[in-house]
Amino acid sequence: MEEQKVTTQEWKFTAKDIALKPEGFLPGHRACAGCGPANVLRMVMKATRGPTIVTEATGCMEVVSSIYPYTSWSYPWLHTAFETAAANASGIEAALKVLTKKGKVKQEHIDIIAFAGDGGTYDIGLQALSGAVERGHDFLFILYDNEGYMNTGIQRSGGTPLGAATTTTPAGSVMPGKMQNKKPITDIMVAHDLEYVATATPYYWKDMLQKVRKGLEVEGPAFLHIFAPCPRGWRSEPAKTMEYTKLAVESCVFPVYEVVKGKYELSTPSKLIQLAPQKKIPITEYLKGQGRYRHLFTPQHQHVVDTLQRLTDERWAKLQKKVEQTA
Amino acid sequence: MKKNNLNQETTQELMALNGDEAIAYAVKQCDVDVVAAYPITPQTIIVEKYSEYVANGEVQTEYVCTESEHSAMAACIASSATGARTFTASASAGLALMHEMLFVASGCRTPIVMAVANRALSAPLNINGDQSDSMAQRDAGWIHLYVENAQEAYDTIMQAFRIAEHLDVQLPVIVGLDGFIVSHTLENVDVLSDESVKNFVGERVLPNVLTHEGKTVPFKLDPDNPMTMGPVAMPNYYFEFKRQQEEAMKNALTVIQQVHDEYAKLSGRSYGNALIEEYKLDDAEVATICVGSAAGTVKDVIDELRAEGVKAGLLRLRTFRPFPAQEVQKALENVKAVAVMDKSMSFGGNGGAVFHEVRHAMYDSKSHPFVVDYIYGLGGRDTSPKDFKKVYSDLHLIAHNKRMDKLVNYVGLRE
Amino acid sequence: MSSKEKGWREISIAGVSPKSSVGFMTGDWKTYMPIRDLEKCTKCVMCVLYCPEGAIRWRPDLGKIEFDYNFCKGCGICANECPTKAITMKLPEPTEGE
Numbered sequence: 001m002e003e004q005k006v007t008t009q010e011w012k013f014t015a016k017d018i019a020l021k022p023e024g025f026l027p028g029h030r031a032c033a034g035c036g037p038a039n040v041l042r043m044v045m046k047a048t049r050g051p052t053i054v055t056e057a058t059g060c061m062e063v064v065s066s067i068y069p070y071t072s073w074s075y076p077w078l079h080t081a082f083e084t085a086a087a088n089a090s091g092i093e094a095a096l097k098v099l100t101k102k103g104k105v106k107q108e109h110i111d112i113i114a115f116a117g118d119g120g121t122y123d124i125g126l127q128a129l130s131g132a133v134e135r136g137h138d139f140l141f142i143l144y145d146n147e148g149y150m151n152t153g154i155q156r157s158g159g160t161p162l163g164a165a166t167t168t169t170p171a172g173s174v175m176p177g178k179m180q181n182k183k184p185i186t187d188i189m190v191a192h193d194l195e196y197v198a199t200a201t202p203y204y205w206k207d208m209l210q211k212v213r214k215g216l217e218v219e220g221p222a223f224l225h226i227f228a229p230c231p232r233g234w235r236s237e238p239a240k241t242m243e244y245t246k247l248a249v250e251s252c253v254f255p256v257y258e259v260v261k262g263k264y265e266l267s268t269p270s271k272l273i274q275l276a277p278q279k280k281i282p283i284t285e286y287l288k289g290q291g292r293y294r295h296l297f298t299p300q301h302q303h304v305v306d307t308l309q310r311l312t313d314e315r316w317a318k319l320q321k322k323v324e325q326t327a
Numbered sequence: 328m329k330k331n332n333l334n335q336e337t338t339q340e341l342m343a344l345n346g347d348e349a350i351a352y353a354v355k356q357c358d359v360d361v362v363a364a365y366p367i368t369p370q371t372i373i374v375e376k377y378s379e380y381v382a383n384g385e386v387q388t389e390y391v392c393t394e395s396e397h398s399a400m401a402a403c404i405a406s407s408a409t410g411a412r413t414f415t416a417s418a419s420a421g422l423a424l425m426h427e428m429l430f431v432a433s434g435c436r437t438p439i440v441m442a443v444a445n446r447a448l449s450a451p452l453n454i455n456g457d458q459s460d461s462m463a464q465r466d467a468g469w470i471h472l473y474v475e476n477a478q479e480a481y482d483t484i485m486q487a488f489r490i491a492e493h494l495d496v497q498l499p500v501i502v503g504l505d506g507f508i509v510s511h512t513l514e515n516v517d518v519l520s521d522e523s524v525k526n527f528v529g530e531r532v533l534p535n536v537l538t539h540e541g542k543t544v545p546f547k548l549d550p551d552n553p554m555t556m557g558p559v560a561m562p563n564y565y566f567e568f569k570r571q572q573e574e575a576m577k578n579a580l581t582v583i584q585q586v587h588d589e590y591a592k593l594s595g596r597s598y599g600n601a602l603i604e605e606y607k608l609d610d611a612e613v614a615t616i617c618v619g620s621a622a623g624t625v626k627d628v629i630d631e632l633r634a635e636g637v638k639a640g641l642l643r644l645r646t647f648r649p650f651p652a653q654e655v656q657k658a659l660e661n662v663k664a665v666a667v668m669d670k671s672m673s674f675g676g677n678g679g680a681v682f683h684e685v686r687h688a689m690y691d692s693k694s695h696p697f698v699v700d701y702i703y704g705l706g707g708r709d710t711s712p713k714d715f716k717k718v719y720s721d722l723h724l725i726a727h728n729k730r731m732d733k734l735v736n737y738v739g740l741r742e
Numbered sequence: 743m744s745s746k747e748k749g750w751r752e753i754s755i756a757g758v759s760p761k762s763s764v765g766f767m768t769g770d771w772k773t774y775m776p777i778r779d780l781e782k783c784t785k786c787v788m789c790v791l792y793c794p795e796g797a798i799r800w801r802p803d804l805g806k807i808e809f810d811y812n813f814c815k816g817c818g819i820c821a822n823e824c825p826t827k828a829i830t831m832k833l834p835e836p837t838e839g840e
Contacts, residue, residue, distance in 0.1 A: 019790040019800035027796040027813040028763030033771060034817030038794035051550030055405065066558035070766045071539050071759035076548040079557035080404050080431045087398035091363060091405030091413075092548065094389035098360045099411055102387060110550055128401065131394025205791050231817075239818030239831070242792050436756040497755060536754035539762040546758065555759040567750035568757055574750075 013206050021046040022074070024054075029072035030064040034238020036228035036245065037061050037144040040202050041115065044142060044226075045075065047212035052111040053092055057120030058082035060151040060230075061144065083124040085114040086132035089139040111216045112139035118159030119149045122183050133192045133221040140215040140222045143185065146230035154233040158183040161253075162311065163304040164292045166233070171295035176304045181311055189223040190259050196222040198258040201245035204269050207256060211267075214258075227254045235291020244286070250279065251286040252316040257323070264322040274320060283309045337593055339517040346509035347372030349477040349516050350416070350442045350502070353484035355380050356524035360411035363391035363402035367421040368454045369506040370444040374416060396421035400428035400439075407437035408556055410547035412488065412531045415439065418506060419446035422460045426467070432499045433468025433572060435557050436546070438491030438531075439499040440484065441469075445619070445670075446506040447706045455707020456506030458618060458670040462680040464501070468572050470579050471647040473503040473618045475598075477514040480504045482596055485528050489586040494534050495578040503647075505620040505670075507707065519594060527593055576649040583646055602651035604643040605658055607633065611640025613722035614659065615666045616685055618644045621703070621710060625668075628715045639719050644681065652688035659689065663726035664697040666718045668738075670704045678702075678735050697722075697731045703738035714738050768795070772816025774831035776809060782828035783807065789820035789829060 024045025031038035041061055045054075054077045056062045062079050065072035080088055089112050096112075099105045116125050121143040129141060148166050149155040156166040162181040165171040169178040190197050196218040200208035208226060215222035227245050231238040248254035249269045256267040266274055273280050284305060287293040296305050344352060351373045354362070362381075364374045380386045391406075393399040396417050407413040417425060422443055432439055443461045447453040461471060470490060474480045480502065487500040504510055519527075533545035536554065544552040560568060580602065587601030598604050606626050608614060617625055622643040632639040642658050642665075644651075659665055667686075669679025676683065682700035689698050701718055703710045718738065725731050754760065776789075785807060790798045797813035798820060821829040 015787045015791060016800060016802070019787045020802065023796045025796070026763050027810070028766035028768060029795075030766075030768065031794060033794075033815035034819055035794045039792060039819075042794065042796055043791065053409070053548050053550065063559050065763070066555055066759065068558045068560040068564045068757050069753075069759055069761045070763040071555035071558065071761070072763040073555050074553060074762070076550055076553040077555045078405060078408050078548055080401050080435065081427055084398065084401035084428070087393065087401035088405040090391055090393065090398070091361065091402030091407075092409050094361045094363065094391045094402065095406040095409035095411035095413075098387060098389040099409070102360070104410065107550060127394060128398045131398055134394070135391065202792070237818075239822040241794075241817070242819055242823050434756065534755065536756070536758040537760045539759050546754075546756070556756060558757045558759050560757050563747055564753075564757070567748075567753060568755075570750040571753075571755055 013209060018046055018205070018209065024048065024073070024075050025065065026072040026074055028070065030067060031060065032232050032238070034231040034241045036202065036230060036241045037117070037146055038064070039241070040144050040226050040228045043202060043205055043209060044113070044212050047209040048111065049213060049216055050109065050111065051107040052113060053078070055079070055085055055088040055092060055112070055114050057085035057116035057125055059117040059120055060146070061115060061117070063151060082120055083128055085116040085120055085125055086129040086141055089114040089141070090132045090135065090137045093137040093139055114139055114141045116141070116143060118143065118145045118147060118157045122158035122185050130192065133189070133194055133223070136220050138220055140212070140224060143223070143225045144228040145225060146228050146233060147182070148230070148233050150230045150233040159185065161308070163296050163308055165295060166292070176295060176301040177292070186225050190262070193262065194223055195220055195261055196258070199225045199227070199254065199256050201227040201249055201254060201256060203242050203246040204249070204256060207267050207269065211258065233292070235294070236289060240289065244290070247281065247286040250281045251283050251312065252280055253283060253286055253312055255316060255319055257319065263326045264319070266323055283312055337519065337523055337595070339519055339594070342516050342518050343513055344477055344481070344516045345372065345511050345513050346477040346480045346504045347444060347511065348376050349481035350484055350504070351376035351380070352518060353481045354414050355386050356519070356521050357485055357488050357528050358412065358525060359386070359388050359414045361389045361391065361403070361406040361413045362415060363393055363399045363406060363413070364415045364417070365393050365396045365399045365421060367396070367418050369446055369456070369510040370416045370418045370421070370442065372510065373442055373444070396424040397428060400425040400432060403439045404428065404432050404435055404437045407439050408435060408548050410531070410533065413437070413439045414441070416442040416444070418444045419448055419460045422464060423448060426464065429464055429467035429469060431557070434568065436497040437499060438497055440487045440491055441499065441501050442484070443501050443503045444506045444510040445503050453706040456508055457705045457707065458503065459672065459705070461501055461503050462671040465648060465680055468498065469648065470498055470500040470576070471503060472500065473645060473647060474509065475620055475622050475643065476509060477512065478516050478596070479598060480509060481516050481518060482590060482594060485524055486586045486590050488528050490579060490582050492531050493582045494532060496575050496582050497534055498572070498575050498579065503619065508620045523593060527590065580649050580651060598645055599643065600654065602646040602654050603658060604645055606641040606643070608640035608642055608658055610638055612638040612663045613719055613726055614640040614642055614662045615668055615715070615718060616642045616644060616681065617668045618647060618670065618681055621668055621670070624710070624712055625715050628712045628719070632716070632719055637719065637723065647681070650684045650688070652684070655685060655688045656692050659696055660692060660694055662696045664699065664722040666722050667698065667700050669700055669702050672702060672705065697725045699725065699731055700735045701738050702735065708739055710738055767812045768815055769812040772814055773833070774816045774818065775811060775814060775834050776816070776818070776820050776829045777832045778809070779828045782826045784826055786825060788823055788825060792819050792823045794819065
């Protein structure tokens with residue numbers, strides 16, 4: 001691996017530069033066709049700035065990339081369990097710190113990235129994540145959010161949105177899919193007073209990679225929430241994976257922003273919508289075509305769409321207010 | 328048991344330490360890189376004491392105060408996988424919370440050393456000593472060593488690192504000490520010099536593995552030699568990795584003895600053959616098998632019984648995993664009746680964990696002694712010399728009548 | 743169990759992976775394959791970036807974009823995202839690719 005310790009300012013993010021960066025997440029992995037998280041991981045690994053150790057929670061991406069005797073990781077990589085990505089990062093960081101002091105690590109600095117899906121972040125991994133960031137370990141936690149337990153067969157998680165049908169919140173004759181709204185995980189992480197928290201989607205790849213780089217540059221814990229559609233779980237067209245990550249931003253279902261030392265700032269794609277609110281698309285533009293929301297387009301469940309629109313607008317307004325308040 | 332073959336060049340200092348403190352002191356001398364732990368009674372003194380060493384700059388250790396035992400074990404696995412010598416300590420509910428990760432630690436072949444201050448499991452909640460916690464983890468792929476007193480706790484920690492990190496082993500080790508009875512009882516402990524321990528324990532050596540880059544390199548997370556650790560293994564490979572672990576356990580039987588003998592030369596202290604310790608067992612007709620501190624009481628009882636002409640003996644099981652079946656079988660060859668003292672229950676299992684192992688080991692013995700189980704001391708219930716005398720008198724009757732009425736008995740339990 | 747799979751004595755401990763997944767072809771998963779119209783392609787490399795597989799590569803030395811059908815699973819993201827609509831998803835034909 002080439003040694004390169006440069007800052008964001010020095011790193012030129014042209015598409016062709018990125019295209020040429022060596023792959024950290026290699027072809028031959030067994031993710032489904034059109035997998036959002038697979039693209040996210042592949043792209044994220046192109047934003048590394050030098051020696052890096054990766055640790056990952058149990059989940060889709062862990063499984064598809066490490067089926068023995070094959071590995072899709074060209075970086076050192078460790079998996080232990082579902083809820084342990086952040087705890088693993090703590091252990092790696094502690095070990096590197098002391099081994100460096102004792103002269104047993106050659107590299108000047110080694111970055112640590114912990115990947116987890118929404119299950120490993122919102123739910124079972126939240127305690128370990130909260131603990132690790134409270135302790136201040138220097139690592140970047142990346143949540144690839146496909147809004148459900150897709151690896152085990154599309155069950156609901158704390159990251160599944162209101163109204164989405166999953167195998168544990170099926171759309172029935174009485175219940176319109178999941179009855180609760182998505183947990184505001186990013187706010188929870190901001191509340192930990194992290195130096196760097198951000199959201200991103202792979203459609204805006206440049207924005208996403210810059211955020212990865214910033215997260216790595218922070219000394220201490222950083223959190224990056226990346227929206228990553230699952231065509232299998234969302235019952236959506238594999239070809240439209242990237243399109244949904246654009247529509248999610250345009251509908252303000254998933255605004256992209258950064259919180260640097262508590263200061264909120266909208267990233268360009270969301271900023272443009274703030275500046276030109278007429279560009280904000282109705283939520284139905286985002287929902288339609290996703291099989292998990294199909295049942296909502298019936299007279300019986302129309303009210304859920306209305307509620308989702310209201311909740312989305314409220315969260316968007318709240319976010320803009322935070323930007324204003326922390327300016 | 329002390330032997331007087333002390334190496335003349337080894338100077339030792341006498342310190343007043345309880346079992347927990349003795350462990351913290353030993354860990355301090357072992358040049359441990361990372362400690363990741365969560366406090367739980369009766370283990371707390373270990374982590375408190377070690378925190379003092381860290382706070383006073385007496386050790387070069389990163390101490391990670393995790394938010395749970397589950398994360399403590401995860402952090403230990405990751406730290407060990409990064410090449411660091413790693414220690415933790417737990418007990419009871421904490422160990423139970425680690426359960427999932429204990430299998431990951433052994434499966435990932437991370438040579439972590441963990442002290443377990445043995446304590447009862449809830450419910451009802453009970454903070455006192457019994458061995459339910461670690462016995463419940465007996466199939467998690469860890470080596471289990473149980474100590475009798477603070478001195479042995481101290482001595483066993485450094486042996487544990489040598490055993491765990493041995494290239495033929497590469498398995499995590501639990502050092503079990505009885506909660507409160509050993510963990511909190513002040514004793515005279517002979518400690519070696521920092522230098523002697525440093526030389527004995529040495530630097531951690533890593534086994535070589537073949538990576539996807541086609542390189543054979545030391546087993547650790549290293550950006551220069553990337554490797555994938557903790558992958559998915561399907562039915563076509565999973566079984567092979569489990570078989571490797573079993574082989575490592577078998578190897579451990581030899582390594583535990585080698586390391587113990589080497590330490591005995593250095594310190595002048597030995598504990599039977601490291602796997603089992605016999606006390607007046609040579610000509611014994613009746614014997615008990617103990618794990619941990621109860622052995623101390625039983626030795627006194629045996630001395631009294633011997634004075635009365637009873638041929639009583641003791642087998643203390645120091646190593647429970649890997650189980651030294653051959654050694655146990657051989658040691659009990661000439662005994663007529665054996666009582667296994669179990670400080671834990673295996674509900675519905677017709678006896679405790681130790682009983683199952685011993686009875687299983689004795690199935691192939693030529694002499695076929697009676698093997699009977701005695702559950703004792705649960706939740707910290709005191710077991711007195713009188714209780715043990717009763718066990719020996721039961722054994723005497725069994726041997727004499729050549730009949731065993733009850734397979735499982737309870738010591739000091741109100742009916 | 744196939745005989746080429748190794749025994750427990752022959753493999754490294756702890757499941758350290760001995761092979762890279764670039765030896766595991768996923769190309770036969772696909773039904774449709776992306777076919778490019780080289781006239782329309784501006785070599786903007788968006789397809790390279792959006793591919794979940796890393797199956798599309800930018801080759802500046804050759805001045806062209808290469809599709810690796812050994813790995814392409816035929817998801818169609820590249821076709822959907824191509825700004826000039828230079829990629830179409832087609833059923834494989836005997837003379838495929840470029």
